[in-house]
Amino acid sequence: MAAYDFTAPRLHVADDLVPGAVLPLERAQANYLLNVLRRGPDDPVLLFNGRDGEWRATLAQSGRKSADLVVREQTRPQTPRPDLQYLFAPLKSARLDYLAQKAVEMGAGTIRPVFTRYTQGERLNVERLRANALEAAEQCGILALPEISEAVRLPVALAALAPERLLVFCDEDAPLSDPIAALRAAADPAAPPPLAVLVGPEGGFAQEERALISARPNTVALSLGPRILRADTAAVAVLALVQSVLGDTR
Template sequence: MPSHDFRSPRLFVEADLSEGQAVPATPVQANYLLNVMRLGEGDTVLAFNGRDGEWRCDLVKPAKKKLDLLPHERARGQTPPADLHYLFAPLKHARLDYMVQKAVEMGAGVLQPVMTQHVQASRLNIERMRANAVEAAEQCGVLSIPECREPVKFADLIAGWDRSRHLIFCDEREDAESPIDTLRALPQGPLALLIGPEGGFSAEERRALQAAEFVTAISLGPRILRADTAAVAALAVLQASIGDWRGD
């Protein structure tokens, strides 16, 4: 486990971060730090923006109703954003929030909603999705916020796919063989993972996936998993077998 500071509050900021350059806290951040965390002037927090690494910042109050973050030391250098694309059929609010947060924790670098034939939620709030991604990144030590993309229709996704990125989809009808063996047999290269809706992929969608040479189907075992559970299980299997958990 890397040596990170897990005790100090972490905040994502849009502004550039450099020593001595004050960054104004948003009203929401100021309320969280001053009223929820009960911090005050001179206390230290961590800030990151996805570009300049993670910085230790002192809290400074230039005025009664203002709060600044004053960077004084870079705690961690910037790491490249995760390259794993996570594709999913949108769920209803609470379960979608959970799924987005867990995907960020599990190392997704792109969050791509896909509108399938059996999708549960036909409308999606991208700002809410990004807010959940930011919250997860703040809490789990991630230095970059995943890209949150607009929804795309399933047919358009497959038609416009970048063939250099291999697509793995979790097929509830696939024989319950070891997904680890299947994944380790894949050639090295950029990856994407696709999780379908609660009702599963339609017959037409499954045929399109099975016919594409850039797609590999895996099983997640003998039980039918809910979509949010399948997301965590599939990301764990992928990261452990051919992802960034291997440490090689």
């Protein structure tokens, strides 16, 4: 038997999840279940709220365009939010959507936009960022919702990092060396520290920004190879590296 039910649709709800609770569906959610997925009475739906784990519910149609969910039993207990911070220079909207979704899928527990000198504009829709993070959590079975922080300037973001947190700095000027060896040299994989990853804008970091980052103790500059990666591609690449060496997939 599969460890996870991939056949039942999964929804985030704000309500507390307890056995027997009856939760009215929002209109968009009802339309999605009744008309898009063609779900009927007693069909299972998985629910999570980021606090109470995951629960199985059944659908109870209350009208032609409305329905309730009846909470039945817990399928998975709540897991803690991953202690991995992802810091990034905001991108244009469509690629920012992708970045937010992939960061959540790769296990980022905190997503923190950081303004740098070469950031592509400083207008950021934080609610859209949250919506994309929530969508990724719904689709990928994630229980702990990531924290979406307000955007800050780079010096403020660096100052907010605890001294014991290892900062992995994606630096296009770092020597081309083995990134796995560099991570292992920076921290013990058997007892990894709390982690943060920083990816800059596609224009790169200004020299004074690079100097500021490099001057921070407990920081490792990492090259992602001989090719220049777009910022959203770099997000997936560096998070995969960090998680496989020092994170929760090692």
